[in-house]
Amino acid sequence: MFPLIKNIPKFRTALLSWYDAEQRPLPWRTTPSLYRTVVSEFMLQQTQVKTALPYFDQWMHQFPDFDTLAKADIELVLKYWEGLGYYNRARNLHKLAKAIIQLDEPPKTPEQWKLLPGIGDYTSAAITSIAQNYPAAVVDGNVVRVLARISNENKCFSSNGQAVEFFRATAESLLDPIRPGDANQAIMELGATVCVKAATNCPTCPVQSFCSSYKSGDPKSLPNIVRPKRTKVFIDRAIIIKENSILLHKIPSNAKRLSDHFELPNFEAFNINLDAQNESVRKHSIKRRSISNQSIVETLYKINSPLAETVTQTVTQTVEEPTQQEAYWVDLKSINSILLSGPHKRWIEELKEEV
Numbered sequence: 396m397f398p399l400i401k402n403i404p405k406f407r408t409a410l411l412s413w414y415d416a417e418q419r420p421l422p423w424r425t426t427p428s429l430y431r432t433v434v435s436e437f438m439l440q441q442t443q444v445k446t447a448l449p450y451f452d453q454w455m456h457q458f459p460d461f462d463t464l465a466k467a468d469i470e471l472v473l474k475y476w477e478g479l480g481y482y483n484r485a486r487n488l489h490k491l492a493k494a495i496i497q498l499d500e501p502p503k504t505p506e507q508w509k510l511l512p513g514i515g516d517y518t519s520a521a522i523t524s525i526a527q528n529y530p531a532a533v534v535d536g537n538v539v540r541v542l543a544r545i546s547n548e549n550k551c552f553s554s555n556g557q558a559v560e561f562f563r564a565t566a567e568s569l570l571d572p573i574r575p576g577d578a579n580q581a582i583m584e585l586g587a588t589v590c591v592k593a594a595t596n597c598p599t600c601p602v603q604s605f606c607s608s609y610k611s612g613d614p615k616s617l618p619n620i621v622r623p624k625r626t627k628v629f630i631d632r633a634i635i636i637k638e639n640s641i642l643l644h645k646i647p648s649n650a651k652r653l654s655d656h657f658e659l660p661n662f663e664a665f666n667i668n669l670d671a672q673n674e675s676v677r678k679h680s681i682k683r684r685s686i687s688n689q690s691i692v693e694t695l696y697k698i699n700s701p702l703a704e705t706v707t708q709t710v711t712q713t714v715e716e717p718t719q720q721e722a723y724w725v726d727l728k729s730i731n732s733i734l735l736s737g738p739h740k741r742w743i744e745e746l747k748e749e750v
């Protein structure tokens with residue numbers, strides 16, 4: 396329960412009135428449907444709205460309904476996901492579409508949805524409340540932040556998951572039973588646009604009068620969640636270009652991450668031992684990025700002749716059996732027709748400018 400809010404109906408009205416007036420006109424809201432809600436919820440896991448928007452439009456154009464998506468090749472599905480990251484979401488969405496078209500009607504409760512691929516607590520509550528008006532409360536990072544600040548709860552949580560579980564009953568008690576989907580979207584919208592991570596915009600907040608941390612606390616310090624330490628990962632990669640083709644490594648189909656994607660060859664994966672002093676090797680650039688709890692530093696080396704030929708022989712030993720080989724020469728002009736993760740696509744686009 397949420398003892399600090401005495402008048403819960405008033406809280407719900409304040410939040411929903413604000414949402415009705417201020418919500419962002421997102422495409423899955425302006426033209427709602429069960430399918431559009433499902434796709435948006437898959438895309439928005441781990442991804443910001445502004446990043447997902449262009450993908451959503453292209454996706455709807457190519458795969459307008461469950462049926463079209465279910466019948467599409469997985470390669471095409473992954474191509475339309477290219478650059479969004481966390482590709483298991485696309486694979487699961489594809490599997491989900493295949494499962495749904497087998498049913499007489501879509502599932503109706505969170506428990507039924509959770510039997511399908513890629514659907515967990517958050518997604519099932521979001522889909523059923525938004526598209527099916529089912530009274531299930533969603534609890535994500537935005538909701539946790541808003542509730543921690545409103546309640547001025549400074550308990551130290553060891554993980555996001557622990558904080559989510561802690562606030563679940565609170566979220567359920569505050570959920571408007573008549574408009575659960577809008578109520579869920581309203582509190583998430585508040586967390587995304589007003590009660591934001593690094594700052595707060597309390598003067599414009601519709602629930603300011605209910606907020607304990609605004610009255611007597613330090614909203615920006617909440618929620619208090621221990622952040623896991625980031626580990627640093629160093630990767631060396633080879634750039635080998637011959638005429639207008641580039642040598643790329645294809646990640647095996649059974650890999651846990653980025654299966655079937657192409658990338659610049661990784662020295663370690665190919666057992667390439669290079670002497671950085673070798674005249675054929677030139678450090679090209681250093682790329683830094685973060686994924687989950689990893690800080691990744693990737694150094695790209697341009698490898699020229701004669702060393703390029705030696706490395707090429709090492710990595711393309713089974714040319715006569717193309718399905719077996721791990722490295723391929725790819726024409727730079729056809730780079731858009733193969734699967735590439737976002738960073739590799741950007742890097743290769745940059746390299747094209749230099750050729």
Ligand code: SF4
Pocket residue numbers: 541544545589590591595596597600601602603606607608609614
């Ligand atoms: S008053 Fe400020 S801290 Fe409280 S919920 Fe609103 S924006 Fe967040």
